[in-house]
Amino acid sequence: MVRAFVLLAPGGPAPCRVLYARTFGTPPGAGPGGPRQRLRRKEQLLVVARQVASQCQLLQASLGRPSSPQLPQLPDEPVSLQDAPGGVFQMSPGDPFPERVTVVWLSVLALAFALVCEPQENLSLAEITLRRLAPRLLLSLRLLGPGADVLLRPDAADGLLDRLLPHGQMLFLNERFLQAVDRELGLKVSR
């Protein structure tokens, strides 16, 4: 299962920012209740985001790419995920989640998408799920255009996650099933 999904702007010189984050359920008895629980959740996700940003910048450097790529000129230009850098790393128990987690991430232009997975999760499927979420989020949230649209449209992000990652459950969807999902969502994804 996926514990959380994070959409962030890695920054480069600028500090990284979490643009949207969704956790799938809170493990009971895992710590303080009340507002401290919420605070802890937010801080855990920020730690993940910072680690993703750091890995992303290091990978971009090793590939010889500029650390803050430019956005394309036209907001509706189809984004190719072909060479999108990505990676996977582990975070030890206690830092920041009580149990060990594996983070799978993908970077597209100036944004990064990350899945926080339970250990022993199917990482191949996690990568496929990210590669499906990224263009669809970019499309429905108009992330490539100017403005902070994503912050004001959590319903669009939630709608996508409810179909492609419902309650943190990754789905083995072949291309035809995916097309059916796109039809349900009313999305026109370039193929």
Next chain:
Amino acid sequence: AGPEAVDGLQRLHLSVAATKYPRKLDGKFVEQLQTVLCSPKSPEQIQVLCAAILREMSPCNDLVLSCDEIQDTKLLSLVSSVLLAQGSRGEVAAVGQRVVQGLERRLPEGQSARFLLPVLANVISLSPGSLTEEQTNVVSKKLADWLRYASIQQGMAQPSGGFFSSPRTKQPAPITEVDGAVATDFFTVLSVAQHYTQDQWLNVQAFSMLRNWLLCYGGPGTSCPEKLWLPHPWKSTPGRLLPPRERLRDKAFAYCQRLVEQSTRRPLKKEDGDLQKACLIEAVTIMDIICKQDSSYVCRAVSCLKILHSRICGDATYARALLPIAQLFLNHSKQAAVDSDAIYKHLFSDIPALLFHNPSLAFEFVQFCKDNSQLFTDSSSIFRQSFPNLFKFLAWNSPALISEFVDLLPFLLDPGTATEIFHLLLDLPCLTAALDIQLRAAALPVSEKAGADPAGKPATCLEAFHHPLYRSMFQYLLRSRAAPEDAPDSLVPLRQLLGSLAGSPRVVQCAETVPVLLELFFRVVAEFADGSLINQLVVLLLQRSDQLYDIPAFKEDVYRVLGSNLAMLCGLRPALVVELSTEILEFSGAVSNIQSKEAIFTHMAWAVGEFLSVSHDKRCTVEQITRFFETLEAVLFEITQLRPQASTPSCAPRAISVLMATLTKLAARSQDLIPRVSMFLSKMRTFVQSPAVTSVYCEEDLEEILIRATELMNLLKMPSVAQFVFTPPVASTRFQKEVNDSLPLALRMVTQLLEPAAGSMPV
């Protein structure tokens, strides 16, 4: 309700989400949000936004939400997302009960169970003990049905009205495989149709949650601490209906076998290829779980996977699937009496060398090693012998894998591998550079590969790759297996050649991981190394200090680690100062070392002062002490000249202090030397005051040197005290060790004893 409401809710969500500190919303308003959420009249977008706000505020005291009355499965899923965010075991259990109830009964018209399964998956992930045995039996039975008996005909398109759609007269087409062939067996996630039916959706959902379900409720003694499972009293007999758990196992295994067959078909759509591989990995993993829960499946699994392995082992795109296959064999092949060595050999000898540059494979491979660390304890095994291959993953993917290797390194180290790994760690950035060249060379067209002129010198690294002068060095660096005897005499030419890549980001990132690993290396080795290995490492350490890849920051950090660990090794085995006196004298006598490798030199000099004494080794003679004394004295003389020439090396003040202290210590043990040292120390006043020197060193450093010189001189005025202070009994108890550590304090005390009037310094 309308666009304004949507806008308002969106802004509200932003203001709640934007801060990590609590935002108080009026209790009545929160109640209203819940009402709107559950109201059937609310538009979906509004419901989603209400749920998002409530989730964002979780945990929420004012929650009165309950899923009991909700009939609409989509809404139930949405409300559950809020309830499951509360972190309350009671809420999770309540959601679990409601969902199972929904799955048990016939759903109202138009509702689909499709939205309930993910909720259930989340429930058992958050709180595995939430369901009773009866409930898990209900679900297991349904899962088995959905996996095995989904429709094998394509669904119909939603009727869009109009003249041209008449669904009743059209015959539904059969489902196909990903390669276009008509399917001849039951429906799976790899079945293709234009439109899907509800039960086909349930098939997909069921498989997607199958692994976690089986782990949780599939067998006795699994990951459900709150549930006590009693073994079922009957065994499965053919023809008899199996109990739910066993029946699910049976259907799940058959599903996985079918996926194995389907996953090597050639897909019409390229993207389906990625899914095939993910399905394959999942199928093998589930088979492994099933075998653990019921060993009667092992034979079937092993024979199926042996065939699969032979089909995919030559295809690099299936490499990641080799890991769960190997894992299954590791877990069960003893039972199946199968020889799986060929599988492990292929995995460890070939895969890392080919695919080190694939970050996902690299990560999963290292995870596999960590999960099976007991394999590495057998020093002759293929696993242990393949450590050079494993380091390729780290060399190429350093930032992502360094913490994994910190966990893995201790398992690779033993007396047989220590020296080879020592060299390997120091050359890790070279390995990165060599791998880069290997990749580029492989990408060249064949014509260019033969272009290098064997007689002349290669002009580029790329040309050097096949050049006879360098080929064997490259081959050694890029070897797949441990080969301590095959080490070439020197890799110096290769390191120099690779110097042009020393600035490449990937090489630099790798270099940054080396000090951490080196420190860990010494810590682990110190626990098992015997005298011979310690001596070997000290000699190698001194040798290699001249032979490091030329990245300045890298060399500085490595010297620092080597220096402190050199002192540690000498502390572990003080006798080595006597046994390796030739090498140590050679190193300590070279003045250039004090400048270029200050950290190592200083610790070496300190160790000589500490341990070159009869109390540490009976073989320590007066001649030896004198020889060391003269060597170090010459060095100190050279670096403390009153009028330093351009050729005089400047060095850290710490080095001067340590040298002075060491000479004093040696003199205390061989008292003929005392006059020489005293005279030297008395000249330090002139040294620190000389104009040429004050321009090189800062005032505090010079004052520190002078103070130290004075203290040491005073100590030598009382030779028997000096001897005691500098040659305490070998510290075998903690108290004695503390005495040693308080040496500077002792020096100061003695100084004060000798000079009650503070500030008066001898001339």
